[in-house]
Amino acid sequence: MAASTAATRTRPTRKKTKLGWNLLGLLVFVTAGFPVYWMLNTAFKPSTEAIDPDPHLFPRHFTLDNFKRALQIGDFWGSIGRSLTVSLVVVLIGIAVGLLAALAISRFAFRGRKIVIIGILAVQMVPLVAMIIPVFLLLNDLGQYDKLSGLIITYLTFILPFTVWTLRGFIVNVPKELEEAAMVDGCTRTGAFLRVVFPLLAPGMVATSVYGFIQAWNEYLYALMLMSQNHQTATVWLSNFTTQHGTEYAPMMAGSTMMAVPIVILFLLVQRKMAAGLTAGAVKG
Amino acid sequence: MSAAETTTAKVPPARRDPLPGAGSGHPGKPGKKRGTGGGAAVPWALLAPCLIVLALVLGYPLVRLVTLSFQKFGQPQLWGFQAAESVGLDNFTDVLGDAEFWHVVVRTVVFAATAVVLTMVLGMVIALLLQRVSGWVKTLINIALVASWGMPIVVAITIFKWMFDSDYGVLNWLLSQLPGVDVTGHNWFIDSTQGLAVIMLLVVWGAVPFVVITLSAGLTQVPKELEEAARLDGAGSWGVFRHVTLPILKPIIVMLATLSVIWDMGVFPQVFVMRGGHPEPEYQLLTTYSYDKAFVVNDYSQGSAIALLTVLLLLGVIAVYMRQMLKIGDVE
Numbered sequence: 001m002a003a004s005t006a007a008t009r010t011r012p013t014r015k016k017t018k019l020g021w022n023l024l025g026l027l028v029f030v031t032a033g034f035p036v037y038w039m040l041n042t043a044f045k046p047s048t049e050a051i052d053p054d055p056h057l058f059p060r061h062f063t064l065d066n067f068k069r070a071l072q073i074g075d076f077w078g079s080i081g082r083s084l085t086v087s088l089v090v091v092l093i094g095i096a097v098g099l100l101a102a103l104a105i106s107r108f109a110f111r112g113r114k115i116v117i118i119g120i121l122a123v124q125m126v127p128l129v130a131m132i133i134p135v136f137l138l139l140n141d142l143g144q145y146d147k148l149s150g151l152i153i154t155y156l157t158f159i160l161p162f163t164v165w166t167l168r169g170f171i172v173n174v175p176k177e178l179e180e181a182a183m184v185d186g187c188t189r190t191g192a193f194l195r196v197v198f199p200l201l202a203p204g205m206v207a208t209s210v211y212g213f214i215q216a217w218n219e220y221l222y223a224l225m226l227m228s229q230n231h232q233t234a235t236v237w238l239s240n241f242t243t244q245h246g247t248e249y250a251p252m253m254a255g256s257t258m259m260a261v262p263i264v265i266l267f268l269l270v271q272r273k274m275a276a277g278l279t280a281g282a283v284k285g
Numbered sequence: 286m287s288a289a290e291t292t293t294a295k296v297p298p299a300r301r302d303p304l305p306g307a308g309s310g311h312p313g314k315p316g317k318k319r320g321t322g323g324g325a326a327v328p329w330a331l332l333a334p335c336l337i338v339l340a341l342v343l344g345y346p347l348v349r350l351v352t353l354s355f356q357k358f359g360q361p362q363l364w365g366f367q368a369a370e371s372v373g374l375d376n377f378t379d380v381l382g383d384a385e386f387w388h389v390v391v392r393t394v395v396f397a398a399t400a401v402v403l404t405m406v407l408g409m410v411i412a413l414l415l416q417r418v419s420g421w422v423k424t425l426i427n428i429a430l431v432a433s434w435g436m437p438i439v440v441a442i443t444i445f446k447w448m449f450d451s452d453y454g455v456l457n458w459l460l461s462q463l464p465g466v467d468v469t470g471h472n473w474f475i476d477s478t479q480g481l482a483v484i485m486l487l488v489v490w491g492a493v494p495f496v497v498i499t500l501s502a503g504l505t506q507v508p509k510e511l512e513e514a515a516r517l518d519g520a521g522s523w524g525v526f527r528h529v530t531l532p533i534l535k536p537i538i539v540m541l542a543t544l545s546v547i548w549d550m551g552v553f554p555q556v557f558v559m560r561g562g563h564p565e566p567e568y569q570l571l572t573t574y575s576y577d578k579a580f581v582v583n584d585y586s587q588g589s590a591i592a593l594l595t596v597l598l599l600l601g602v603i604a605v606y607m608r609q610m611l612k613i614g615d616v617e
Contacts, residue, residue, distance in 0.1 A: 108327065
């Protein structure tokens with residue numbers, strides 16, 4: 001969209017300067033994209049070609065061997081399954097509980113609203129690392145150490161505030177008049193919400209869920225600290241490529257690709273939608 | 286918070302009252318009716334599940350963090366062989382009296398500050414550049430940015446580790462192609478300054494996309510008329526940016542900078558994974574230092590004290606951020 005406005009503003013005299021900007025832009029593209037490209041490039045190279053001191057920008061022999069090898073290392077499917085379970089459950093709880101709270105702070109005037117908003121924002125600011133010690137001790141006491149349920153509980157610490165704050169952004173974008181109109185037409189307040197607001201909110205909820213899912217999926221520190229080797233999640237699984245005999249970089253890049261590509265695609269799908277919620281609420285975990 | 290909950294629940298419903306005597310957050314703006322009616326009990330009922338969950342998963346550990354930092358808590362206490370005893374401010378005096386701690390603080394602050402400045406400046410430059418390039422270049426840049434933004438941090442670390450590998454890393458090879466440069470076999474991590482620079486590069490690479498995309502969204506809201514007017518008044522590109530664009534973007538910039546400070550002060554896996562789980566002393570940042578004290582030395586209370594000091598250090602920044610977010614929260 002901004003592309004078209006840029007095009008209309010282009011005058012012949014500016015053509016030359018535009019070339020300069022474009023070249024600079026391409027430089028940014030190459031620099032920002034290179035690490036991702038290098039992962040893909042290495043993932044499809046035969047191992048011998050990957051560890052060439054004179055590397056090539058394209059794989060000369062295209063191979064899927066690295067992916068085969070990566071699937072054999074550690075407990076790939078188990079760790080994927082655990083990551084999926086934890087992320088899905090966390091998002092479900094987060095959306096259910098977060099939606100109610102987001103409704104409260106965006107649709108109601110009540111005493112203490114500001115304090116609640118400050119509270120929800122403030123907890124987002126507590127670094128996860130600072131919490132790791134008491135969380136570890138807490139789960140230890142509760143017998144939840146090395147259990148998926150324990151991990152789910154801890155992930156709520158960062159998913160929930162994020163969910164509330166972004167959903168708030170989406171709810172605010174639904175005009176209140178729509179609700180009021182439905183109530184004039186005889187809907188109850190709950191009815192008006194369910195029939196009018198909820199459908200309009202659906203895309204925002206999907207975006208928030210996906211985004212929350214990605215955050216939970218990507219979490220590393222808690223997954224490392226609170227789960228044993230037998231119950232590791234996908235992010236921790238990646239460390240299996242490094243042993244005392246060295247690092248198997250080519251399969252590692254294949255493993256990284258398998259972990260990253262689905263996430264990046266999900267991310268691409270909701271990114272635009274999230275930008276709206278982010279500029280209203282601005283959160284990234 | 287629970288005290289407020291019970292008191293507010295008893296406030297009589299302010300139905301259809303344009304000037305809620307019970308006091309909405311905005312006594313000065315009576316015309317702006319936020320609610321569409323309903324008692325004060327409704328919002329609290331809606332909030333209750335969220336507040337309860339947060340109190341459990343965050344409130345309790347936070348309180349525990351504070352109490353821990355005033356106790357002696359190590360391996361024997363963890364296994365329950367000994368009761369945790371209060372030691373007053375001992376943990377803090379120990380930590381604050383340790384020269385090592387102050388080295389770590391300075392290193393962390395320098396690291397975070399440099400990373401934030403780099404991220405913000407690069408983000409702003411790229412956001413401005415996006416306004417000037419052709420559509421197809423813009424699309425390409427956006428794809429690269431979103432791909433790097435969406436990359437799981439651990440994957441990103443892994444990729445950087447591979448690119449900076451001393452023997453087979455593409456970076457050494459690329460740099461050695463430059464005339465007069467030969468860094469074949471150079472190990473970037475022997476010298477911690479270089480190593481931390483690599484880690485910072487990784488952090489900035491991952492953080493810039495978010496800044497660019499948010500700033501780009503903000504830039505579309507800068508009225509073209511204002512820029513034109515400034516230009517007619519004889520302002521150059523820099524003048525327009527300095528006196529028109531920057532002031533309008535200020536709230537977004539403050540917010541982004543604050544978030545960046547919080548994230549960059551909290552950098553953990555980047556150092557931890559890059560250094561194979563055992564960062565050397567000259568690589569320690571406050572986060573890894575606290576982790577080390579707690580889980581390597583098994584002194585959970587000193588680890589907590591360090592974590593608490595980190596939080597306190599951040600509080601000043603958070604105060605600024607809070608004001609900004611409250612303003613945003615009010616504009617609805």
